[in-house]
Amino acid sequence: MNIPFNIPYATEQEIRYATQALKSGRLCGNNQFAKRVQAHLAEKHGLQNAFLVPSGTAALEMGAWLAGLQPGDEVILPSYTFSSTANAVVLTGAKPVFCEIDPKTMNADPEHIRELITPKTRMLLPIDYAGIPCDMESIVSIAQEHGLIVMVDAAQSYGSRYQGKACGSLGDLATFSFHETKNISCGEGGALMVNREDWLQRASFLQEKGTDRSLVLYGQKTKYHWVDIGSSYLLSDILAGVLLAQLECEDRILELRGKVTAAYLEFWKPYAEKGMVQIAPYGQYEKLNSHAFWVVFDSETNKEKFLLGLKERGVYAYIGYMPLHSAPMGQKLGYKPQDLPRTQEIAARIVRLPLYAELANDGLDYALGSMELVLETIYGDKR
Numbered sequence: 483m484n485i486p487f488n489i490p491y492a493t494e495q496e497i498r499y500a501t502q503a504l505k506s507g508r509l510c511g512n513n514q515f516a517k518r519v520q521a522h523l524a525e526k527h528g529l530q531n532a533f534l535v536p537s538g539t540a541a542l543e544m545g546a547w548l549a550g551l552q553p554g555d556e557v558i559l560p561s562y563t564f565s566s567t568a569n570a571v572v573l574t575g576a577k578p579v580f581c582e583i584d585p586k587t588m589n590a591d592p593e594h595i596r597e598l599i600t601p602k603t604r605m606l607l608p609i610d611y612a613g614i615p616c617d618m619e620s621i622v623s624i625a626q627e628h629g630l631i632v633m634v635d636a637a638q639s640y641g642s643r644y645q646g647k648a649c650g651s652l653g654d655l656a657t658f659s660f661h662e663t664k665n666i667s668c669g670e671g672g673a674l675m676v677n678r679e680d681w682l683q684r685a686s687f688l689q690e691k692g693t694d695r696s697l698v699l700y701g702q703k704t705k706y707h708w709v710d711i712g713s714s715y716l717l718s719d720i721l722a723g724v725l726l727a728q729l730e731c732e733d734r735i736l737e738l739r740g741k742v743t744a745a746y747l748e749f750w751k752p753y754a755e756k757g758m759v760q761i762a763p764y765g766q767y768e769k770l771n772s773h774a775f776w777v778v779f780d781s782e783t784n785k786e787k788f789l790l791g792l793k794e795r796g797v798y799a800y801i802g803y804m805p806l807h808s809a810p811m812g813q814k815l816g817y818k819p820q821d822l823p824r825t826q827e828i829a830a831r832i833v834r835l836p837l838y839a840e841l842a843n844d845g846l847d848y849a850l851g852s853m854e855l856v857l858e859t860i861y862g863d864k865r
């Protein structure tokens with residue numbers, strides 16, 4: 483049997499909506515499907531003011547410009563993240579300052595963030611790794627103490643909740659990804675959540691190539707002009723149609739992914755209790771979106787054996803991020819691998835398991851059976 487790492491969820495409705503968008507003759511951004519997506523986000527999760535953009539990467543870039551980052555500014559973000567989080571900072575000329583992760587959650591460590599603050603710090607940019615919300619209570623309180631902007635890279639946490647609120651609604655700005663690898667996908671897509679009323683108008687200028695076209699659409703002007711920097715941060719309505727179809731079955735997707743997570747949790751708990759692996763503290767959270775399930779092994783060698791053993795049985799698990807500070811680009815920026823020893827060490831031991839909705843219906847037993855067999859070869863009687 484073959485168990486891939488991910489299979490995007492799909493229904494026939496995506497095709498119907500995409501066709502409707504095509505036939506409408508209004509294919510560009512911010513049209514009927516974009517409006518329906520925005521209404522869905524607001525009604526279902528209280529996520530107001532979503533700007534639909536071509537990717538999570540574009541959302542981060544638009545957010546960085548909207549935050550007004552400039553050369554000389556510093557932005558604190560975890561090294562344990564995707565390149566796009568850091569690139570958004572670098573593109574503005576600001577400097578990414580990498581912080582350590584909390585090994586219990588793999589998210590930015592607020593204590594280390596605090597140590598890294600300088601008079602140049604302008605923004606905090608944590609991520610919600612694997613759909614697990616970062617420690618926003620501490621992060622927001624640090625930001626308030628020092629007058630900093632908070633943008634959350636919520637690429638992976640659409641559908642998770644933190645202290646009674648949807649991920650994406652916290653912080654000044656937050657970014658979602660709707661890439662093929664995410665729970666809800668339109669192939670490539672994303673959203674910038676602008677949680678500050680006073681930034682909404684400028685966000686619409688940045689999204690529309692630096693023009694005030696939105697004012698013409700709202701009937702406030704008759705002609706639009708070039709008024710600011712900007713780019714084409716718009717999601718085609720064809721893709722917004724695909725996205726809407728996915729969002730309309732988000733509960734079903736979550737239910738199926740939740741079954742896989744529950745099975746993984748039950749399976750891995752005894753290993754975690756015996757100290758062979760570490761898993762996230764799932765019980766601590768109000769609602770998680772089952773985006774990813776990670777396991778940190780007790781050694782890099784055991785992690786490698788596990789990945790290889792599973793692969794031999796056709797089960798595809800993967801490593802996590804390669805830390806950014808020790809990546810070639812991180813080193814070009816002046817970082818050394820030893821600058822963040824905790825991140826460097828944990829990243830070498832982490833594995834992400836296959837997780838997609840259809841796995842709940844087909845292949846879960848095989849995946850778990852394979853994990854059991856491979857773990858037996860690694861830990862034998864110690865299990």
Ligand SMILES: Cc1ncc(COP(=O)(O)O)c(C=O)c1O
Nearest residue numbers: 537538539564566637659660661
């Ligand atoms: C944490 C994080 N940030 C940003 C991105 C970029 O999103 P996209 O692929 O939609 O550009 C990803 C995507 O995998 C991600 O995991």
